[in-house]
Amino acid sequence: MFKGNSCDTIAAIATASGAGGIAIVRVSGEKAQDILKQLFIPAKRREYFESHQLMYGRAVGADGAMLDEVMAVLMRAPASYTLEDVAEIHCHGGGAGAGAVLSRALELGARMAGPGEFTKRAFLNGRIDLSRAEAVMQLIGAQGQAAARASVRQLEGGVSAFVKGVSEETTGVLALVEASTDFPDEVEEEAAAGEVARTLSGIIELLKRSGDERRARVLREGASIVLAGRPNVGKSSLMNALLNQERAIVTDIPGTTRDVLTERLTLGGVVAEISDTAGRRATEDPIEKIGVDRARRAAEAADVVLIVLDAAEALDESDAELVKNADERAIICLNKSDLQPVLNAQQLESMTGAKIMEISAQTGQGLSELIDELTRRVSFDAEEGGQLMARRHIELARAAAESLERAVSAIRGGLPLDTAAIDIREALERLSEITGENATEAVIDRVFADFCVGK
Ligand SMILES: Nc1nc2c(ncn2[C@@H]2O[C@H](COP(=O)(O)OP(=O)(O)OP(=O)(O)O)[C@@H](O)[C@H]2O)c(=O)[nH]1
Ligand SMILES: [Mg+2]
Structure with a gap:
């Protein structure tokens, strides 16, 4: 572990740019207190720079002229986000005041902070591990409540705890492997090999489940639902009914929808994207052809495909x-079931194992059941522990699982137990990179490069 360059003081505007109630300038480092004292004049003398005390006053320039009317707070080390002295100056929103205050802080000896540099300091100074630092960033970018909940869980140390648990179990296995090589007389190699392989298989399962890329992507970006079917079956009508708005054009002319039309929908706290597509048919129309092609591709990439049929x-x-x-992603929607039926669910059951639902986009019949089914599919138990969300964590968990798989197949192949030790150690190494214990400077820089400035 290397330390941050704590002698230098960083500053940035911590709030989003644009119009807003307040804009906050954040300063962290040795000079934070000194800088605050020079650029801020509190209205009341008695509350003079007590730590964690919000003060009212004026921000002033070098000539003493007022830059903005502000609130300011000094958070003395180590009780701060970065564990360093931190000063925050809350300006009026809009950026002009904050911009002037930031310039003044830079004049007084701070340097402009890089992306995520405050959080990086919190990490380098040992307040949070790397997975928690990443959680901060995920929370800022979270789409929907499920993603936010998962980020908060990670911020509370869910990922760290998961990694710690798995690492401890793996270390236990390594100890057994080492004991059997160090004390061959005391450990019965064959029995030990069986136990090692069994325990490792369990750990591999756990790692694979936690690194399920589809679930992670759904958490991060939301699930995608795509409507598919031939022209005029009511895809656009169903899209509108699910969105509760007249978003897509509906007519009785087959071939109305030409392009993929995507909207956001929230199902059980999970953000989903729903896409209406062109009705599939053989056509000579070059524009429609492109539309049909896009419809196919959208359905191929979807998490859930709503196959719409005209009942x-x-x-x-x-x-x-x-x-x-129809595969396991499909739900067959027998639409227009308000009309005299020609097609029913029984007829379809012999052709497919997919879920079949009778609905009417026009009368709303069966829609709440369809919404329940969709919710069930796109949201999984986000409270369930161990689901990793960040790509970096998933890659590392997968690499660890692969190393352990090599260990298991070596053992099952009858190789001496100690040959597995190298792979098990490698898995432990990958796991520790998740929390950043052994992260190199390059890894750390890459993690923080994705942050916004001021966080
Ligand atoms: N009775 C009845 N009519 C419906 C229902 N859903 C859609 N329709 C009608 O069916 C016709 C076609 O609906 P659309 O939603 O445009 O069909 P589409 O599948 O999007 O068609 P394309 O865009 O051409 O592929 C319209 O006249 C709708 O009013 C329904 O549940 N019941
Ligand atoms: Mg349509």
Whole structure:
């Protein structure tokens, strides 16, 4: 672990740019207190720079002229975000006042902070581990409550605790491996090998589950739901009904929708994207052709595919193809079930194992059941421990699992137990990179480069 350059003092505007109630200038480092005392004049003398005491007063320039009317607070080390002396000056929003205050802080000896540099200091000074620092950034960018909850859990140390648990178990296995090589007379190698392989398999399972990329992506970015079906079955009508707004154009002319139309939808606290697409049919129209092609690609990449059929019409070839190719992502929506039925669920059941729901986009029949089903599919128990969210963590968990798999196959292949030790150590190494214990400067720089300035 190396230390930050604590002699230098950094400053930045910590709030988002643009109009807003307040804009905060944050200063951290040895000179923070000194800088605050020079640029801030409190209205009341008696509350003069007590730590963690919000003060009212004026921010002034070199000539003593007022830059802004502000509130200011000094947080003395180590009780601060960075563990250093931190000063915050709360200016009127809009950026002009904060800009002037920041310039003054720079004149007084601070330097402009890089992206995430305050949080980086919190990490380098040992207040938080790397996974918690990353949680701060995820929380800022969180889409929907589930992502926010997952970030908060990570901020509270969920990832650190998970990594610690897995590492301890793996270390236990390593100890057994080492004992069997160091004291061959006392440890029965065959029995030990069996136990090592079993325990490692359990750990591998756990790592793989926590590194499920699809669940992580759904948490980070939201699930994608795509409507598919032939023209005129009511895809756009269903999109509008689910969104509760007249978003897509609906007409009785087949081929109305030409392009992919995407909107946001929140289902059980998870943000999802729903896309309406062009009805699939063979066509000579070059524009429609492109639309149909895009529809196919959108459905291929989706987390959930809503296959829409017209219950008042017999199944045609393109319907049948969609139904036959329905996989576990599909929900078959038998739309227009308010009309005299020609097609029913029983007929379809023999063709597919996919979930079939009778609905009407027009009357709203069956829609709440469909929404429940969608919610169930896009939201999983985000409270469940151990789901990693950040790409970096997932890659490391996967690399650790691969190392352990090599260890298991060496043991199962009858190789001496100590050959597995190298792979087990490697897995432990990868795990410790998640919390940053062994992170190199390059890794740390990469993590913080994605942060915003001022955080
Ligand atoms: N009775 C009834 N009519 C419906 C229902 N859903 C849609 N329609 C009608 O079916 C026609 C086609 O609806 P759209 O939503 O435009 O169909 P689409 O699948 O988007 O069609 P394309 O964009 O051409 O692929 C319109 O006249 C709708 O009013 C329904 O549940 N019941
Ligand atoms: Mg349409």
